[in-house]
Amino acid sequence: MKDRFRITKLHTKITANSTIRKAVEFIRNSDIEPPYLLIDKARVRQKAHAIGRHIENSEVYYAVKANPDMEVLKLINSIGIGFEIASEGELAILESIGVSSNRMITSNPIKSFRFLRTAVEAGVDYFAFDSEAEILKLREYAPGSNVYVRITVPNEGSEWPLSKKFGVEVEKAEELLVHAQKRGLNPIGMTFHVGSQCTNIYNWNSALDKAKDLWDRAQKAGIRLSVLNIGGGYPIRYTKDVVGISAIEKNIGKLISDKFPKKTRVLIEPGRSVVGDAGIFVTRVIGKASRGDEQWLSIDVGVFNGLMESVGGIKYSYIVEGSREIIKWTLAGPSCDSFDVIEKDIMLPEPAVGGHVLILSSGAYTISYASEFNGFSIPKTILI
Ligand SMILES: *Cc1c(COP(=O)(O)O)cnc(C)c1O
16 A cells, blocks of 8 residues: 655654554554554553652652553553552552552542542552541541651643642641641652653742742641652653653652652653554544535544543644645534534645544543543553
8 A cells, every 4th residue: 555644754753653554554444434543552561661760768659540551551561650540540550450559549639539548458558648638537537657748839830730720838737747647647759740742841940949938837746747749741752852761760760869869759740641642543634524615524533532631731743644735724623513623724725535644642631531422432442
């Protein structure tokens, strides 16, 4: 078959050439009907190995919500890192593939009762919190457990801010650590999240300044801390280049060794950066229409069955099987809902109806967000 995919230098700057080649090869040799998500195993392995390399005493816990596919989890488990979980569903799938609870932590500051119960039964012993109410819940369901407080940190420059939802200021965090200890819990440290897809390296600087302030206050209050959990947030390339993981970690590693005691355990919880750029969605064009002065292109994956993050501002790169003529499109998903618009004013070569559209860097927060709204099935995940 003639190669009709319009692959440019821009594409290979976003996604490794080897990953794109594997995907095209797979499409040519497979009669599986799109849509589906391909995950390049070699890329996941490479990313998982790279994370934590430049931070001393670091431990890596993959944030399962980024991509909880069973085969993906088996692959990550084989690398030997841990897992960050937030629900009984994530716990159950990890247990089913033989992950022991001492390799799981949970950093959601508010846990459902059912999850807390099942996590404690399973032996999970690391929990985040940021409120009095959660301390009382932990005292009841997880007495004596290891707990760390979540602080708010600046999220500027991250494309998916998370600090608005969770975390308290340093003064309050100190109070909460003291209360946790009084209630018989074991306060071991603190956590923060700089925001997902964080392209601003200075977010970690200000976060670590705050963490250091809290660390010193806690020591003065008589609490011996040992754990600094720096959350996730490492970025991947979607349409632009981003600062690399090793540069981010060299900065973090230096700041931590300058500010914190030597034996501090540093927990890292990457999600997006482990699986994101290993994923390529294989979709097909199901329609083209001229409406008013807009050219509409409809594909079989949309906001509801895989591309939810496009609504929050994530912009993807696309490889189109099609002509050389580049046109401005409104790109839409398959459902009848007018919310199901992936992107407006996007320049792409004109594909034929029935042709393929590949979506790069789509391994994280795609399938895990997908629903069967309007009866469209969730694309399956295939490891290559
Ligand atoms: C989502 C989440 C992560 C992963 O964040 P990424 O930006 O995907 O790396 C890590 N820790 C916690 C607590 C989270 O909620």
